Amino acid sequence: MKRLALILGLGLLACVAGYFGAYVLHAGSAAGAMRSGTAPELAWLKEEFHLSDAEFDRIAKLHAAYKSHCAEMCRRIDTANAEVKEALAKSDHVTPEIEQKLAAAEQLRVECHTAMLQHFYAVSQSMPPEQGRRYLEWVEDQIFPSESHMDMSGTNGAHPH
Protein backbone atom coordinates (compact mmCIF):
# COMPACT_ATOMS: atom_id res chain seq x y z
CA MET A 1 0.00 0.00 0.00
CA LYS A 2 2.86 2.34 0.89
CA ARG A 3 4.56 1.59 -2.41
CA LEU A 4 1.32 2.27 -4.26
CA ALA A 5 0.85 5.62 -2.54
CA LEU A 6 4.47 6.52 -3.21
CA ILE A 7 4.20 5.84 -6.94
CA LEU A 8 0.86 7.62 -7.16
CA GLY A 9 2.35 10.62 -5.33
CA LEU A 10 5.40 10.62 -7.58
CA GLY A 11 3.13 10.65 -10.62
CA LEU A 12 1.14 13.60 -9.28
CA LEU A 13 4.33 15.43 -8.44
CA ALA A 14 5.68 14.81 -11.94
CA CYS A 15 2.40 16.07 -13.43
CA VAL A 16 2.48 19.30 -11.39
CA ALA A 17 6.20 19.82 -12.07
CA GLY A 18 5.63 19.27 -15.79
CA TYR A 19 2.74 21.76 -15.81
CA PHE A 20 4.65 24.56 -14.12
CA GLY A 21 7.88 23.81 -15.98
CA ALA A 22 6.21 24.00 -19.38
CA TYR A 23 4.17 27.05 -18.32
CA VAL A 24 7.19 29.03 -17.15
CA LEU A 25 9.27 28.06 -20.18
CA HIS A 26 6.59 28.93 -22.72
CA ALA A 27 4.76 31.91 -21.20
CA GLY A 28 7.50 33.45 -19.11
CA SER A 29 9.94 33.98 -21.95
CA ALA A 30 8.56 36.21 -24.68
CA ALA A 31 5.59 38.11 -23.27
CA GLY A 32 7.21 38.63 -19.88
CA ALA A 33 10.40 40.01 -21.37
CA MET A 34 8.40 42.31 -23.64
CA ARG A 35 6.36 43.71 -20.76
CA SER A 36 9.41 44.42 -18.65
CA GLY A 37 11.11 46.49 -21.39
CA THR A 38 10.95 50.26 -21.82
CA ALA A 39 8.73 50.16 -24.94
CA PRO A 40 6.72 46.93 -24.70
CA GLU A 41 4.53 47.87 -27.67
CA LEU A 42 7.61 48.09 -29.91
CA ALA A 43 9.01 44.83 -28.53
CA TRP A 44 5.65 43.31 -29.41
CA LEU A 45 5.91 44.69 -32.96
CA LYS A 46 9.36 43.10 -33.35
CA GLU A 47 8.13 39.73 -32.10
CA GLU A 48 4.82 39.77 -33.96
CA PHE A 49 6.21 40.79 -37.35
CA HIS A 50 9.50 38.88 -37.06
CA LEU A 51 11.71 41.95 -37.50
CA SER A 52 15.48 41.84 -37.67
CA ASP A 53 17.48 44.18 -35.43
CA ALA A 54 18.16 46.58 -38.32
CA GLU A 55 14.48 46.70 -39.33
CA PHE A 56 13.49 47.18 -35.72
CA ASP A 57 15.94 50.09 -35.27
CA ARG A 58 14.53 51.84 -38.36
CA ILE A 59 10.97 51.35 -37.14
CA ALA A 60 11.82 52.47 -33.60
CA LYS A 61 13.21 55.75 -35.05
CA LEU A 62 10.07 56.23 -37.17
CA HIS A 63 7.94 55.51 -34.11
CA ALA A 64 9.83 58.02 -31.95
CA ALA A 65 9.50 60.73 -34.63
CA TYR A 66 5.81 60.00 -35.08
CA LYS A 67 5.19 59.98 -31.30
CA SER A 68 6.18 63.64 -30.93
CA HIS A 69 3.85 64.54 -33.81
CA CYS A 70 1.16 62.35 -32.25
CA ALA A 71 1.47 64.12 -28.88
CA GLU A 72 0.93 67.46 -30.66
CA MET A 73 -2.14 66.02 -32.43
CA CYS A 74 -3.49 64.81 -29.08
CA ARG A 75 -3.17 68.30 -27.65
CA ARG A 76 -4.98 69.80 -30.65
CA ILE A 77 -7.74 67.16 -30.47
CA ASP A 78 -8.28 67.87 -26.76
CA THR A 79 -8.47 71.61 -27.47
CA ALA A 80 -10.91 71.11 -30.38
CA ASN A 81 -13.12 68.82 -28.27
CA ALA A 82 -13.13 71.32 -25.42
CA GLU A 83 -14.17 74.07 -27.84
CA VAL A 84 -17.02 71.95 -29.20
CA LYS A 85 -18.23 71.23 -25.66
CA GLU A 86 -18.02 74.89 -24.75
CA ALA A 87 -20.03 75.88 -27.82
CA LEU A 88 -22.61 73.16 -27.08
CA ALA A 89 -22.95 74.36 -23.49
CA LYS A 90 -23.82 77.88 -24.68
CA SER A 91 -26.74 76.87 -26.89
CA ASP A 92 -29.73 74.53 -27.07
CA HIS A 93 -29.71 74.37 -30.88
CA VAL A 94 -27.12 74.04 -33.67
CA THR A 95 -25.56 77.46 -34.18
CA PRO A 96 -23.09 78.54 -36.89
CA GLU A 97 -20.39 78.54 -34.17
CA ILE A 98 -21.14 74.89 -33.30
CA GLU A 99 -21.07 73.98 -37.00
CA GLN A 100 -17.73 75.71 -37.37
CA LYS A 101 -16.25 73.98 -34.29
CA LEU A 102 -17.50 70.58 -35.48
CA ALA A 103 -16.03 71.17 -38.93
CA ALA A 104 -12.70 72.14 -37.35
CA ALA A 105 -12.74 68.96 -35.23
CA GLU A 106 -13.55 66.92 -38.33
CA GLN A 107 -10.77 68.61 -40.30
CA LEU A 108 -8.41 67.71 -37.48
CA ARG A 109 -9.56 64.08 -37.65
CA VAL A 110 -8.78 64.00 -41.39
CA GLU A 111 -5.36 65.51 -40.74
CA CYS A 112 -4.70 63.01 -37.95
CA HIS A 113 -5.75 59.99 -40.02
CA THR A 114 -3.63 61.16 -42.94
CA ALA A 115 -0.57 61.44 -40.69
CA MET A 116 -1.31 58.00 -39.24
CA LEU A 117 -1.60 56.43 -42.69
CA GLN A 118 1.68 58.01 -43.77
CA HIS A 119 3.29 56.52 -40.67
CA PHE A 120 1.78 53.07 -41.36
CA TYR A 121 3.09 53.09 -44.92
CA ALA A 122 6.55 54.15 -43.75
CA VAL A 123 6.59 51.39 -41.12
CA SER A 124 5.30 48.73 -43.50
CA GLN A 125 7.98 49.67 -46.05
CA SER A 126 10.63 49.12 -43.37
CA MET A 127 9.47 45.53 -42.95
CA PRO A 128 9.97 42.50 -45.21
CA PRO A 129 7.25 42.72 -47.93
CA GLU A 130 5.06 39.91 -46.61
CA GLN A 131 5.19 41.20 -43.01
CA GLY A 132 4.61 44.75 -44.28
CA ARG A 133 1.38 43.68 -46.00
CA ARG A 134 0.27 41.83 -42.89
CA TYR A 135 1.09 44.85 -40.71
CA LEU A 136 -0.92 47.19 -42.96
CA GLU A 137 -3.93 44.89 -42.99
CA TRP A 138 -3.85 44.51 -39.24
CA VAL A 139 -3.23 48.13 -38.28
CA GLU A 140 -5.82 49.48 -40.72
CA ASP A 141 -8.35 47.08 -39.27
CA GLN A 142 -7.52 48.39 -35.78
CA ILE A 143 -7.85 52.05 -36.72
CA PHE A 144 -10.67 51.74 -39.28
CA PRO A 145 -12.56 48.60 -38.24
CA SER A 146 -14.91 47.17 -40.84
CA GLU A 147 -18.59 47.04 -39.86
CA SER A 148 -18.49 43.32 -39.16
CA HIS A 149 -15.72 43.89 -36.61
CA MET A 150 -17.35 46.79 -34.84
CA ASP A 151 -19.15 46.17 -31.62
CA MET A 152 -20.58 48.42 -28.98
CA SER A 153 -18.12 47.31 -26.32
CA GLY A 154 -15.34 49.23 -28.02
CA THR A 155 -12.82 46.40 -27.85
CA ASN A 156 -10.33 46.24 -30.66
CA GLY A 157 -7.70 43.88 -29.38
CA ALA A 158 -7.87 41.41 -32.23
CA HIS A 159 -4.66 39.51 -32.71
CA PRO A 160 -3.02 39.83 -36.14
CA HIS A 161 -3.12 36.05 -36.65
Place this chain on the structure above:
Amino acid sequence: MSADAGKPDEELSKQLQGWRVTTPLPPRFQEEVWRRIEREEIGVVPGVFGILRAWAGRFWARPAWAAVYVAAALAMGSVFGFLRAGERRHVAMDDLGRQYVESIDPYQMPRH
Protein backbone atom coordinates in the same frame (compact mmCIF):
# COMPACT_ATOMS: atom_id res chain seq x y z
CA MET B 1 20.58 -36.54 -2.03
CA SER B 2 22.55 -36.94 1.23
CA ALA B 3 21.81 -39.46 3.97
CA ASP B 4 21.00 -36.67 6.42
CA ALA B 5 18.08 -35.43 4.29
CA GLY B 6 14.85 -35.40 6.25
CA LYS B 7 16.62 -35.29 9.66
CA PRO B 8 16.20 -32.11 11.68
CA ASP B 9 19.15 -29.76 11.45
CA GLU B 10 20.04 -29.10 15.07
CA GLU B 11 21.94 -25.90 14.33
CA LEU B 12 19.06 -24.50 12.28
CA SER B 13 16.55 -25.47 14.97
CA LYS B 14 18.63 -23.69 17.58
CA GLN B 15 18.84 -20.58 15.42
CA LEU B 16 15.09 -20.58 14.78
CA GLN B 17 14.31 -20.99 18.49
CA GLY B 18 16.53 -18.06 19.31
CA TRP B 19 15.00 -15.83 16.62
CA ARG B 20 12.95 -12.96 17.98
CA VAL B 21 10.94 -10.57 15.81
CA THR B 22 11.70 -7.03 16.93
CA THR B 23 9.97 -5.13 14.12
CA PRO B 24 6.60 -3.81 15.39
CA LEU B 25 3.50 -4.84 13.49
CA PRO B 26 1.63 -2.16 11.55
CA PRO B 27 -1.28 -0.57 13.46
CA ARG B 28 -4.49 -2.65 13.53
CA PHE B 29 -2.66 -5.53 11.89
CA GLN B 30 -4.73 -8.28 13.48
CA GLU B 31 -7.99 -6.50 12.80
CA GLU B 32 -7.03 -6.14 9.16
CA VAL B 33 -6.09 -9.83 8.91
CA TRP B 34 -9.44 -10.88 10.36
CA ARG B 35 -11.27 -8.53 8.05
CA ARG B 36 -9.53 -10.07 5.06
CA ILE B 37 -10.39 -13.56 6.25
CA GLU B 38 -14.03 -12.59 6.72
CA ARG B 39 -14.12 -11.01 3.30
CA GLU B 40 -12.71 -14.16 1.72
CA GLU B 41 -15.21 -16.32 3.59
CA ILE B 42 -18.33 -14.40 2.62
CA GLY B 43 -17.02 -13.68 -0.90
CA VAL B 44 -17.27 -9.87 -0.79
CA VAL B 45 -16.92 -8.37 -4.26
CA PRO B 46 -14.33 -5.58 -4.16
CA GLY B 47 -15.55 -2.08 -5.11
CA VAL B 48 -14.20 0.08 -7.89
CA PHE B 49 -11.51 1.44 -5.58
CA GLY B 50 -10.50 -2.08 -4.62
CA ILE B 51 -10.31 -3.17 -8.25
CA LEU B 52 -8.28 -0.12 -9.15
CA ARG B 53 -5.98 -0.64 -6.21
CA ALA B 54 -5.44 -4.27 -7.11
CA TRP B 55 -4.84 -3.38 -10.75
CA ALA B 56 -2.42 -0.58 -9.86
CA GLY B 57 -0.65 -2.88 -7.43
CA ARG B 58 -0.11 -5.46 -10.15
CA PHE B 59 0.75 -2.85 -12.80
CA TRP B 60 3.20 -0.91 -10.66
CA ALA B 61 4.79 -4.03 -9.24
CA ARG B 62 7.13 -3.82 -12.23
CA PRO B 63 9.49 -0.87 -11.89
CA ALA B 64 9.43 -0.29 -15.66
CA TRP B 65 5.65 0.25 -15.64
CA ALA B 66 5.89 2.52 -12.62
CA ALA B 67 8.45 4.58 -14.52
CA VAL B 68 6.15 4.66 -17.56
CA TYR B 69 3.33 5.96 -15.36
CA VAL B 70 5.51 8.74 -13.86
CA ALA B 71 6.80 9.70 -17.32
CA ALA B 72 3.25 9.79 -18.71
CA ALA B 73 2.15 12.01 -15.82
CA LEU B 74 5.07 14.34 -16.50
CA ALA B 75 4.19 14.48 -20.20
CA MET B 76 0.52 15.14 -19.47
CA GLY B 77 1.37 17.94 -17.03
CA SER B 78 3.74 19.46 -19.57
CA VAL B 79 1.11 19.41 -22.31
CA PHE B 80 -1.46 21.13 -20.06
CA GLY B 81 1.16 23.65 -18.93
CA PHE B 82 2.13 24.34 -22.53
CA LEU B 83 -1.50 24.84 -23.61
CA ARG B 84 -2.29 27.10 -20.67
CA ALA B 85 0.84 29.16 -21.32
CA GLY B 86 -0.21 29.45 -24.97
CA GLU B 87 -3.56 30.90 -23.91
CA ARG B 88 -1.92 33.35 -21.51
CA ARG B 89 0.63 34.35 -24.12
CA HIS B 90 -2.13 34.97 -26.66
CA VAL B 91 -3.93 37.29 -24.21
CA ALA B 92 -0.67 39.09 -23.39
CA MET B 93 0.12 39.56 -27.08
CA ASP B 94 -3.37 40.95 -27.73
CA ASP B 95 -2.86 43.37 -24.89
CA LEU B 96 0.50 44.52 -26.25
CA GLY B 97 -1.02 44.90 -29.72
CA ARG B 98 -3.69 47.15 -28.21
CA GLN B 99 -0.97 49.16 -26.46
CA TYR B 100 0.75 49.65 -29.81
CA VAL B 101 -2.45 50.94 -31.41
CA GLU B 102 -3.01 53.28 -28.47
CA SER B 103 0.51 54.61 -28.87
CA ILE B 104 -0.06 55.64 -32.50
CA ASP B 105 -3.73 56.63 -32.64
CA PRO B 106 -4.48 59.93 -30.88
CA TYR B 107 -8.17 59.00 -30.79
CA GLN B 108 -7.45 55.79 -28.86
CA MET B 109 -4.59 57.09 -26.75
CA PRO B 110 -5.44 57.08 -23.04
CA ARG B 111 -5.58 60.62 -21.63
CA HIS B 112 -3.89 61.21 -18.26
